[in-house]
Amino acid sequence: MTSSRAVPVTLAEIARLAGVGRAAVSNWRRRHESFPARIGGTDVSPQFSLTEIETWLRDNNKLKNAAGREWLWPQFEALGSRDETGFAVAAAGRLMSGADGVRKTAGDLGSADLPGLSDAARKLVGKALELGRGEGRAETYEFLLRRWLDVNVRQISTTPEPLAELMTDLALLVRARGQAMGDDDGALTVLDPACGTGHLLSAASATSPATLIGCDRDPVLAALAGARLALLPRPAGAATTSRIEAADSLRADPFADTRADVVLCNPPFNERDWGYEELATDARWAHGMPPRTEPELAWVQHCLARLRPGGTAVVLLPPAVATRRAGRRIRGSLLRTGLLRAVMALPPGCAAPHSVSLHLWVLRAPTAGDPAQGSGELLLADGAARFPRASARDSVPDWDALGAFVRSAVGALGPPGPADGGMSLSSERVLPECVAAVPVVDLLDDTVDLTPGRHITPGASDGGPRLADSWSEFGKLVAALGDTGRHLAALDLSDDGTGTQPTTTVGELARAGALTLRGGQQPASGTVCEGEPADGGLSLLTVPDLLLDGEPHGWLSPADAEAAGAAIVEPGDVVVAGVARAFSAWVHQGRPMALGPQLYALRVHPDKLDAWFLAGSMRAPANARQAGTHASSSSRVDVRKLQVRQVPLAQQRQYSEAFKQVAAFETLVTRLNTLGSGLVRDLSDELAAGRLSDTV
The missing domain is CATH 3.40.50.150 (Vaccinia Virus protein VP39)
Structure with missing residues (x-):
């Protein structure tokens, strides 16, 4: 029977311990009946005993290193208290540094060396000292400090x-x-x-x-x-x-x-x-x-x-x-x-x-x-x-x-x-x-x-180079837009009878195993951080982000993302915004990120479905009108009801190329609009400042 004092670890932590991706751990849990049962957490974010996980990984030849820093930190975190964990990390660093006159080892420690710490904390300090001897004292301490700061990132602000x-x-x-x-x-x-x-x-x-x-x-x-x-x-x-x-x-x-x-x-x-x-x-x-x-x-x-x-x-x-x-x-x-x-x-x-x-x-x-x-x-x-x-x-x-x-x-x-x-x-x-x-x-x-x-206005010599760069980019965008436009204008869109091909829905495709559908979740209050993600953090995309500029403005730690049951979108997945005022569908190309509520991640089976074909088919405005729950601008779109034509995979790929051209055309138009607006502002500032040459 699992001890009540077992050190809990999440799926994400197990992945770090084993040196694999989180998906691999999920597969182990699903495929191996011997995988340890959870001891806490929820069905969405289960927790397991660190000791049982170590034994299972060793018995199944999946254990690379059971003595490294990744194995040490969950034991520190299991102390529970922010202060006790912090004091234990600090004590380990102090003793490793020899700040008291001599560097201690685990065998040298006495109660006088670690006043105010519990027995469990004292044992962990000893383990940290032993680990520091083999992996570097400063490196071990910096690792523990960084993990402690990551856990308490919402309460403690640091100077980068x-x-x-x-x-x-x-x-x-x-x-x-x-x-x-x-x-x-x-x-x-x-x-x-x-x-x-x-x-x-x-x-x-x-x-x-x-x-x-x-x-x-x-x-x-x-x-x-x-x-x-x-x-x-x-x-x-x-x-x-x-x-x-x-x-x-x-x-x-x-x-x-x-x-x-x-x-x-x-x-x-x-x-x-x-x-x-x-x-x-x-x-x-x-x-x-x-x-x-x-x-x-x-x-x-x-x-x-x-x-x-x-x-x-x-x-x-x-x-x-x-x-x-x-x-x-x-x-x-x-x-x-x-x-x-x-x-x-x-x-x-x-x-x-x-x-x-x-x-x-x-x-x-x-x-x-x-x-x-x-x-x-x-x-x-x-x-x-x-x-x-x-x-x-x-x-x-x-x-x-x-x-x-x-x-x-x-x-x-x-x-x-x-x-x-x-x-x-x-x-x-x-x-x-x-x-x-x-x-x-x-x-x-x-x-x-x-x-x-x-009190600062751009100098007379500053506007020229900046405007020159903008005009250079403007010219390249216009040329690219012309090329893409000519390709799209040359598409033969005559009705040859293919428009009467049967259709299916996203829900039916999911049931048939052609794709998996996951919905984004609302993170717990206070877990979303601003700025660029810290080590291992995941950008969080929300509907307000799409309405603003289409870019994520916050991020989640892996533990918070897992606790929220966030849908993690990988490169090649299709993302769908299930709200009418921001409805869209696209193939994700960047780093993995988490999705907020009313956003959905669709992962296709490549032997059955083409991702670009799926995204292009779903994003049609008529599709959103048919799948919407009601007619107002705040209506939701039932992603499972979105229609997709049933065509062979080879034909899907043919359409896929055209959908890629449409997506590129949209990107160019958006960037050209942004750049053009900036040029209007900069030109207005320059002219209002009286910088028009007399030779013009």
């Missing part, structure tokens, strides 16, 4: 590694310009007052020698960050050290007496309970008491208070901080004192929330020789305009291009000058595209709006 590296580079570049007079004392102190699991400090560890210090009010995150930094590789002779504390930086900062060369921070957004009442008279609010609704400005002033003279801070903030009326007085003070050096708008998708253009604020603490007030310019860079998204799905920025853009923007900062807080904007450099140097006096109005896009 490329963004962490970009923020570090930006801080060091700005600081290097501020140190041009030669007062660098060698080792850097880098602080992150809201460090989470240590992504920013980990990126800063490449700077050697350095002292890395961080703080987080969540003890689990602080423990994980401490273990992560302790496991970082230390080059021979490197003097990099780290210290992480679990505390609330705003209310009880353990580093109140520390002054850092660089502060990197991705603070929590929109938190009203940040200490407004008890911190009303705090000395850090040199630029004004932050309103209750402006916690981000409290973090900005905290970062400034922890900088030593000449130090640089880079803070990731939501765009509303640059424009909200409640914070205009503090923004104005930061400008007047010359502490705020630059505001850079990032393209959407750089970090959560992925749908908005987050801002990087660059601040610099004055030195003894700086004047009391600044009278210079603020550097504004609009990365959102410089790297526009082609579609809502295009949510992953080109980090190399973005890094080059940031460096070119920082290049506009000239050598130190006493006029504006230690650095001046170079008048000898031509500002890059989407970068502007705005006089501070022009920003000190009633709103003090620091949004880069409000």
Whole structure:
């Protein structure tokens, strides 16, 4: 009888353990009567005993490696509690790093090494230590940490590694310009007052020698960050050290007496309970008491208070901080004192929330020789305009291009000058595209709006190359559209009697085994994430996505997709939208993705049915009218009632080629419409700005 303490695993986890696809595991379960019975979950998302699965895989010669990381993680996850699992992972990393003075092995562990952990957690820490010896300590810890973050992705926001590296580079570049007079004392102190699991400090560890210090009010995150930094590789002779504390930086900062060369921070957004009442008279609010609704400005002033003279801070903030009326007085003070050096708008998708253009604020603490007030310019860079998204799905920025853009923007900062807080904007450099140097006096109005896009217009030389590229693509599309149109116009559509051939329905084809039909499901509340899918994640296509631009805007983790019973569509499957206002059918060509409600996946038997023929036949408008449940625009289409002509497979393939041409024609028309609309907008902007050459 299965123990009540058995470690549960899902079909997706079994697939990872065995190194096969999920479909293979489903086939094993269906074909082998000896496959273990489920011990929990549901019929749609069953769970099995890890021990029984391991035994079955071994007995059936399907076990590749029963001692790897994939086998270890389900046991950690089975601890149940987010905190206990996190503390156990952190303890394993701490002991593997030798942060206590010596690297431990499983046999060396005593109760004093793992205070506060259950017996089950202690055993798992021992297993992790043994695994780390064979597969690499840092690699094992990073794997466990990544899995822990994946499980808790909806509760914990992290700074993506490329963004962490970009923020570090930006801080060091700005600081290097501020140190041009030669007062660098060698080792850097880098602080992150809201460090989470240590992504920013980990990126800063490449700077050697350095002292890395961080703080987080969540003890689990602080423990994980401490273990992560302790496991970082230390080059021979490197003097990099780290210290992480679990505390609330705003209310009880353990580093109140520390002054850092660089502060990197991705603070929590929109938190009203940040200490407004008890911190009303705090000395850090040199630029004004932050309103209750402006916690981000409290973090900005905290970062400034922890900088030593000449130090640089880079803070990731939501765009509303640059424009909200409640914070205009503090923004104005930061400008007047010359502490705020630059505001850079990032393209959407750089970090959560992925749908908005987050801002990087660059601040610099004055030195003894700086004047009391600044009278210079603020550097504004609009990365959102410089790297526009082609579609809502295009949510992953080109980090190399973005890094080059940031460096070119920082290049506009000239050598130190006493006029504006230690650095001046170079008048000898031509500002890059989407970068502007705005006089501070022009920003000190009633709103003090620091949004880069409000103050930057395309340069006179920028529109030409962009329009030239658009016109070049426009010409290619017109040529392709003409070729496709000629092929379609040449089709002989005369009635030769084939239109009277018998028809069948999708439901009948499914019963005959010519195809399988699966319906999409509504995921559980809170399981859909924004942006590009993380490792193993599945894009989620919904009807609203089809009505917007046809691209998925969210994604699900494999576990959430399995729990929701989501229909997973593979390349070559036919997708049907079963609602009248978005009715369509097409052959899926991209990566596997999950389908939401009122979307259906049809997988054909290739010896009986051609996928393109099926999709083209179903999407006929007359077909949707006949299969609709009622006449309104919100009616549903009964996919099982959609009609398909009964013709031999060879004739299906003949029609298939024509349907492919129709699909290509539709794609070209859609893209041409989008590009043409963009050309109209760009041309209107250029002409309105008076850029028409006199020679025209």
